[in-house]
Amino acid sequence: MTEVQQAGIRPAARAGVGLRTFSRNQAVSMLAILAVLWIALGFLSPFFFTVDNLFEITLQTAVIAVIGAGMTFVIISGGIDLSVGSVFACSAIVGGMLFSATQSLALALAATAATGGLFGIANGILITVLRVPPFIGTLGMMGVARGLALILVNGVPIYGLEPYKFLGQGKLFDVIPVPTVIALVVFAVCFAVLNYTRFGRFTYATGSNAEAARLSGVNVRRVQIGIYCICGLLTGVASIIEAGRLGIVQPAGGNGYELLAIGAVIIGGASTFGGEGSILATLIGAVIVTTIRNGLNILGVNAFWQYVVNGIVIIGAVAADQFRRRR
């Protein structure tokens, strides 16, 4: 009997190990793709491997990576958040207005992050209490947040955010760009939350099987609301970085960032079926997304093509995920 069972277990065991090595390979292969991209761009353009441009990439990556970190939670839990681009603009506007009125940087930054977090909580309530599917609920919120951003300032950008500039343009020890530091801190915290806290474990469990999690006593609703809150909050943080870089906030800002952030997570290898994904993979994904954008810029490709390329890359990544699952 034991012999039969052990024999029966062997192929399954091999399949389990095989899949794990495969998903580890996914991160490795993404790194390889990134290396190929960089080398190719290095040959195509003498500007690519300049110090300025490499910093430009880390700067651009910081914004998308921070939103992507929040999106990683959402996608692991089996959801999606399409509202991040609009929430990005609206929270920046709220913070910018508060800064214009009070000249208090601390207050402005807190308000920016809090606005993002509140939008996230609203998304979470839509999804858990009103049971609106995440795709539709956050699509609606995308319209609401963008509209509010435009209404608040009547469509006019807010200028004169000088104290913000250190956060977007400053350098720590005169070397490391501050946005890069912010992004690394965000990723370190998210890594700890996902891997070493109950909340992180419940995020995976919710995405893997929400009903099994609920029947094990997990407060799935609270976990989901928390997940969308984190995503909104980090979107607010990302908008601070961008405000610092540009010195202004604009109600039209963050347009299309949902595509870039979701792209970063999916390209990193998270499954749109939920339950799988990792924060480090998102970081690699974000660098790939920005590299493509940067590369197209340097090569002088019409900026509008960026949307097309990004869209195709995301579709390709999801198709690859589906293919992986079918085997």
Next chain:
Amino acid sequence: MTANGPAARADPGQLLRMSRIEKSFFGVKVLKGVDLALERGEVHVLLGENGAGKSTLMKILCGAYRADSGALEVAGRAIDLARHDPKSAEDAGIVTVYQHFHLLPHLSVAENLAFGGFVRERGLIRWRVVEARAREALARVDLDVDPRTRVGELPVSQKQLLEIAIALSKNARILVMDEPTAALSRKETERLFRTIADVKGRGVGIFYISHKLEEVKQVGDRITVLRDGVTVATLDAKSADLSQVIALMIGKDLTRRGREPRTAAGGTALEVRGLASPTFPSPVSLTVRKGEILGVTGLVGSGKTELARALFGIDPAQAGTFLLDGRPVRVDSPRTAVALGIGYLPEDRDVDGLCLNMGVKENVSLVLLSKLGGPFFSIPAERRTASELVSSIGLKIAGLSQQVKYLSGGNKQKVVFGKWLTGGCRLLILDEPTMGIDVGARGDIYDLIRRFVDREERAVLFISSDVDEILEVSDRILVMAGREIVAELDPKTTGKGEILQHASRLHPGRGAT
């Protein structure tokens, strides 16, 4: 009683004949040469315990499974069983009326009936004609609904009649009905039987599978009893003695007794008084004692799973008192149940019990984590707890991080069990814990259940429709029928036949229907 030997001759009027059908799954012979015949206009009831082979036989007939050997003849024409599939079954006029409806709920009754044959003119659908035909088809089953009604809005009983109407519109000659009354009320059942009588009148033959013995005499013409993959007997339904039928189903085990209750049970673990909800129109009361395995059995639709879901707070009771260790408690959600130390092994472990793409370690610690306070937990402690659990319950895995979807059914169930063991639960509700699990692993599960109640005054509510295992495992037995507890029995003095009689409401102690 006439034994239906292999030599039974096919008379020319015979609608269907299956002979010497054999089928094995993974080397286990499930059908060992079954013979079965169906006359025109006959309702032929198939009876047998779980695993006797009824459903397998019917799936072979409908082309869902392929027989290993045997012959099939429909209206005198031989059908090649080696190439029999759902398509050739439909061509032969064999149609299954599904228990789980395969209707399209968002489309109208007429559209569901017309599928595959919309009447068109110049490419446009002639709705008038489609609806007129639908009305005709509905009249055949005496179903009075507007063909434009959306199917999703129909009650279960009418959906079933609609399924029959669809089958008849496909020119079905042979209908297979598997537990058609499981979800129906008494009145709806009467209605279905009138339709069945009508359909019979048209010369259609019906195979009817049911566990409800009370229906058998009412609806059936002949009864064939299957046991362990062979035909035991074919009897005339009207003159059959049901106690004798039960004896045939069970065989020599009829008087089989349960075992001695292990130790004297302790105080009350859980007492439920007057639990009531739309699911339980008449209030249910029960007591589970400490150290006890309380078995709950009954037929499909008797309310066993519903009882478990109410006790665990998934579908909370609307009235009634719960006393846990003598203290009144409210169980209004699974989360409060878990916090009170109640655990639940769901009927379908893949759907409700496991995070399939997570590891063994992550699954077994889920309940414990949901009970912990504070945001952080210790990864090394988790690993230690999980590996202790794995060795103590004999889980066969490649590693603690192996995804549970790659485990066998028995090992998956052990993972669900382990989740409640590490979670420190005191009262465990098990819903069909050995369903789909092979014999060897079953013994392991029984062992786990016994070991669970051996310690720290824990208790188990053990739900199963398998009477053998109820007798083998329980210290006390409750029988459910029609969403009520109809009997409380002592396994030491109870026979299998008696349990089945209670479950079918045939017991002399009650007014049999």
